[in-house]
Amino acid sequence: MKTELTVVVPVYNEEACIRDVLSKWVRELRHLRIAFQIIALNDGSKDQTGKILDQTAVELPEIIAVNKTNSGHGSTILTGYRRACQESPWIFQVDSDDEMGPESFYKLWNERENYDFLLGCRDQRRQPLSRKIISWISRSVIRVFYGFRIWDVNSPYRLFRTEAFKDILSRIPEDTFAPNLILSGFCSVKKLRVLELPVPQADRKTGEVSIKKWKLLKASMKSFLQTIAFRPHIR
16 A cells, blocks of 8 residues: 655664654554654664664564665665655655654644645754854855755755655765755745744754764765755756
């Protein structure tokens, strides 16, 4: 049976929480009576994430576990998106760190028929100064080169209509560090129907962010340059 929704979850070194995170999403989506599947992509984790993910997929049939060599967060998301395009009319992406939970998903799902792109804008978010600067630059890049219609341009809580994004997802380069930035910019250029709703963001309870300090700044600069370079490819 064709699903209504495919959830894409990139995963890296989340052995402490991945089972609970996926279980919560399954319970909530079942409660909402959605025909769904969750594609959880293990991006070459160095801990027991892959093993736990495989076990969880046996216990919860809606979960599809994909264990892959490490290629980075952006490439992993693109892999999930491209597979999801073949599966469902709606795609949702969320990170595996449990900072943004399933409790608010219904807000986006209930509004989907009137929009092409629905974004959970991170509410109650606490960031160090370095990440605040990066968020500001991200918005500025999208504003200048794509047009400003979205505030939380890189939010990892996004629901979108497959048909509206299928072509662009096939053309974004595989090594793109932050494809979600390009997707947000694409919405502005194409004047798609967009809705942003506040979704609470909690502090990470387990593990740690995979990119920190100067590596984060270096990676962010790469993503900004890639996002700018891709702009001429959107007509």
